[in-house]
Amino acid sequence: DDLVMLEQLDAPLIAHCLQKRYAADKIYTWVGADHSVLISINPFKHLPIYGQYFLERFAAPAPNRDVEPHTYALARRAFRGMMDARRDQAILISGESGAGKTEATKQCLHFLADAAGTKSGVEQRILQANPILEAFGNAKTVRNDNSSRFGRWMEVHFESSGRVEGQIAGAFVESYLLEKSRVVAQAAGERSFHIFYQLCSSPRAAGLGLRPASEHRSLGRAGCTAIRGVDDVADFEAVLSSLAAMGLGDDEVGWALRLCAASVHLCDLDFEPCDGGDGSRVAAGSATPLAAAAECLGVATSALSAALVERAVVVRGEAQRIRNTAGKADEASAALAKAAYAGLFRDLVRRINAACGGERGRLIGVLDIFGFEIFEANSFEQLCINFANERLQRTFCEHTFENEQASAAPRPHLPAQAVYADEGIAYDNVPYIDNAPVLALLAERPFGLLNLLDEEVRVPQGSDAKWLEKVSQRHADHPAFGAPKQQGKARRDFFCVRHYAGEVRYSADGLVEKNADRLSRGLYDLLSGSSCGLTRACFPPKDDAIAGRVRTVGEEWRSQLGGLMQKVGRMSPLFIRCVKPNQHKRPGLVESKATIDQLSCAGLFEAVRIRATGFPFRHSHAEFARRYRWIA
Numbered sequence: 001d002d003l004v005m006l007e008q009l010d011a012p013l014i015a016h017c018l019q020k021r022y023a024a025d026k027i028y029t030w031v032g033a034d035h036s037v038l039i040s041i042n043p044f045k046h047l048p049i050y051g052q053y054f055l056e057r058f059a060a061p062a063p064n065r066d067v068e069p070h071t072y073a074l075a076r077r078a079f080r081g082m083m084d085a086r087r088d089q090a091i092l093i094s095g096e097s098g099a100g101k102t103e104a105t106k107q108c109l110h111f112l113a114d115a116a117g118t119k120s121g122v123e124q125r126i127l128q129a130n131p132i133l134e135a136f137g138n139a140k141t142v143r144n145d146n147s148s149r150f151g152r153w154m155e156v157h158f159e160s161s162g163r164v165e166g167q168i169a170g171a172f173v174e175s176y177l178l179e180k181s182r183v184v185a186q187a188a189g190e191r192s193f194h195i196f197y198q199l200c201s202s203p204r205a206a207g208l209g210l211r212p213a214s215e216h217r218s219l220g221r222a223g224c225t226a227i228r229g230v231d232d233v234a235d236f237e238a239v240l241s242s243l244a245a246m247g248l249g250d251d252e253v254g255w256a257l258r259l260c261a262a263s264v265h266l267c268d269l270d271f272e273p274c275d276g277g278d279g280s281r282v283a284a285g286s287a288t289p290l291a292a293a294a295e296c297l298g299v300a301t302s303a304l305s306a307a308l309v310e311r312a313v314v315v316r317g318e319a320q321r322i323r324n325t326a327g328k329a330d331e332a333s334a335a336l337a338k339a340a341y342a343g344l345f346r347d348l349v350r351r352i353n354a355a356c357g358g359e360r361g362r363l364i365g366v367l368d369i370f371g372f373e374i375f376e377a378n379s380f381e382q383l384c385i386n387f388a389n390e391r392l393q394r395t396f397c398e399h400t401f402e403n404e405q406a407s408a409a410p411r412p413h414l415p416a417q418a419v420y421a422d423e424g425i426a427y428d429n430v431p432y433i434d435n436a437p438v439l440a441l442l443a444e445r446p447f448g449l450l451n452l453l454d455e456e457v458r459v460p461q462g463s464d465a466k467w468l469e470k471v472s473q474r475h476a477d478h479p480a481f482g483a484p485k486q487q488g489k490a491r492r493d494f495f496c497v498r499h500y501a502g503e504v505r506y507s508a509d510g511l512v513e514k515n516a517d518r519l520s521r522g523l524y525d526l527l528s529g530s531s532c533g534l535t536r537a538c539f540p541p542k543d544d545a546i547a548g549r550v551r552t553v554g555e556e557w558r559s560q561l562g563g564l565m566q567k568v569g570r571m572s573p574l575f576i577r578c579v580k581p582n583q584h585k586r587p588g589l590v591e592s593k594a595t596i597d598q599l600s601c602a603g604l605f606e607a608v609r610i611r612a613t614g615f616p617f618r619h620s621h622a623e624f625a626r627r628y629r630w631i632a
Ligand SMILES: Nc1ncnc2c1ncn2[C@@H]1O[C@H](COP(=O)(O)OP(=O)(O)OP(=O)(O)O)[C@@H](O)[C@H]1O
Pocket: 042, 043, 044, 045, 046, 047, 095, 096, 097, 098, 099, 100, 101, 102, 103, 104, 144, 145, 146, 147, 148, 149, 369, 370, 371, 578
């Protein structure tokens, strides 16, 4: 059950052992006896190892027996760690898309809800929130039929004193980087967010002017509207009851569905050039979706069409109206569709927090964040997602390697444990892949790729090509950067980043626009002037004094991620490393090379070796004294 117990610790034997266990339906394996690192290999089939019987079995394991590896066991370790060592715990779940992170998250939450319980039913509400988050935040991708298209940090807070100590006191969720570009378009064979297809197949569709999903541009163009084995109609009913459980009344549910419908209608609009191509107007054939979008947003049809075909700019201190070309008007309606949906998603998360909410106390956080992505075409979204995975990997390295191998000066935010050198214990350092240089390339001030991309949003006439030129010059010799190659006279717009999990080729095309994520002021004001109070509340009027200050998507993301990582740095981390054994979502099949690549990129081979080299348990003197004082 524990890879560290193998007699030989070479990579082929470790991989072979995991493969054998997988064939016997043992999908979980420990790395080290302290049970802070768990490997989970996606079975792609239902295994009879979950549910009430197992929840109870893992909640009260037999004494003097090794605890079997399981997500429930790791969740129990977190719970006991929080209660006994009185430290907040962070369960960090990582792995590539489709590796099983979201399932592992749900299992951990199930265990905590069942083991801790509460009088106020918060734990039930936490579980009830899942269908909402999945419907509005997940989508079918080529890799995973139910892929989380946002990152999720869920905090479960516990009573920290009194008779109710250890019971769940409240729960909060934070969402990160919703992939809102999916509202407008998807890659071939993928879908937009589940809620759109659920809504289109529901009896409510007609009242919102919606037809079958395949007939709407933003839902049907990628050629996939149904998922085998998924019943959108039944799932929609589950979402409606979850929304009711979160306290949304009929009018609020109606509003949420109207905003979804508005996004769909906006993407159906066509614009045609007028006045010699300088201006544009909504095409005559788009009168129906225009009226439907305006009604769903609670704005006048004429005001909506005017805000789409014109924009206000300030020239030498004077506000002027500029006409949009048909192309610009198209971009404006896409931006409005994305903004409306993102505003709705933010609001739903806020409502979930208000419903689950409750008191704050000692906490266990669970991070389920999109896995590392290497696609045929990689753009801004992948750059942000892969940056987050680099940060997570860094935390894993700090916990597993540096913390273990640290010499004289343990950093203050790390628990001062296992400092062998300080203890005068001889110790062989195990080399490992250190991803600090890639992180520096991506986000070290002032010349990281993402930092320079922010600057490009702010400089006049900033462009993808100029940004690429700058970063190519600045980082020409960086070992993790691959500059675009010259092709004939033209220089290609692709560049490479050598991530810890592999080399990714990104296209620079559209990076600056995506980072800026511009919604014209006129369109924003349209939403904040909606006749619907709920929409107005989502888009409060902008303060003119600060309206001009642009905060890029990348900046927002780095700041959120930095805050999260700081928080995690103060907690005891536990890791679930999810592995996807094959790309076909087939049970029983392990594609060796891809699986070994994932284990190796996640630093797991070294982690096994290091855990075997060091001591299995590492408590600080103070912790040890507190725990074992009574024996003496
Ligand atoms: N423990 C498990 N038991 C059975 N099936 C599983 C398990 N874990 C994952 N799966 C299957 O694999 C699919 C993908 O898992 P999941 O959605 O958790 O991946 P993910 O890592 O969160 O992916 P993404 O990053 O795309 O959101 C699930 O829908 C489910 O069918």
